[in-house]
Amino acid sequence: MNQARQGHTGTLLTNGKMLVTGGGNYVALHSAELYDPSTGTWTTTGSMKHQRRGQHTAVLLTNGKVTELYDPSKGTWTSTNDMHSKRMEHTASLLTNGKVLVVGGLGSGIILDSAELYDPLTGTWTTTGSMNSQRTKHTASV
Template identity: 50%
Template sequence: TLLTNGKILVTGGYNGATLNIAELYDPSTGTWTMSSSRNYARSSHTATLLTNGKVLVTGGSASGSVTNAVECYNSSTGIWTVISNMMVTRSDHTTSILMNGKLLVSGGSVIGGTFTNTAELFDPTLVLWTTTSSMNSVRSYHTASVLANGKVLVAGGTGSSFLKTAELYDPTSGTWSFTRNMNSTRYSHTESVLVNGTVLVTGEANFATLNIAELYDPSTEIWTKIDNMNYNRYVHTASLLTNGKVIVIGGHNGTVDLNSVEVYQP
């Protein structure tokens, strides 16, 4: 998570055991330092920068158990604080900062290895969780992006099957509606909002790991296939650069982990 002071916070994860450690990367010196440990060990969680500069860590799993625990990191003090739990236990979910400053949490894996379509909102000012309407499809390992119009695009994932469905959350009405399907089913993919407002989706894992990429145009709600990536990959990262390009790094190709890197020019 990129902090307001320019440093990058890395938290938790799994290296043979579930971790509660946190580290900070300083781009100005190129060095890593340990920060204070979190209160809970967890992986498959989310860490989101709030509009107040704090980082909210939600859900995740540890030792085969899914949690609804939430904690907040203050970059000014380096201290972690436990706050009120989410209403639903979940891991492999998504979090999105809405234009009103609230945090939307959607979907994920729940206790018993099943998936959920529930969604909830966190108000950083009131430190309060409230329910909002559920998605139309249960899904986990999906993606979510805030569009220029303020709506949230959720795409793909896995539920009762691998999904190519996509839906939109309207913060004004608090409702979900289907938009057009992607061209391919996919989960553990990436979703990036480009400078021109379109959304780039890359990679996938369904019955095969693929290099397929496509673009979503919010003005027409149409998905368009574009040039394939050079490598098949999923569980990779995709980051929008300051020059408007997207850098895709690493992942897995179904057989081995990858260290390959490629750049998309819109």
């Protein structure tokens, strides 16, 4: 890596490279790097709009982008609309219909049972059914 970091995410892109975002090195980072396993090299790519450290998620959308939307072909980030509830320590799962389900987490010091759907076609977040119990630092699979 070009910059030491902990608490970051790693997302496998459709081109076979690994996108590593955020994390911290005594301070929260907004930088991102790409790892190319075919060459064993790291390259710096565009920085995120906001710093992210620990307890954040990264999901590869069906169009190859990641929310905060990363465009692998340009190496740039764009912001999406705000979620209805700020959260950390949540999960984010890509559904078969191309939407992203974000569930639970911690918001304003409260463990959440709420869930939201992100639609990359419209760029909107929609509140959806709540879980039966609150969850944070959990896992989810589709």
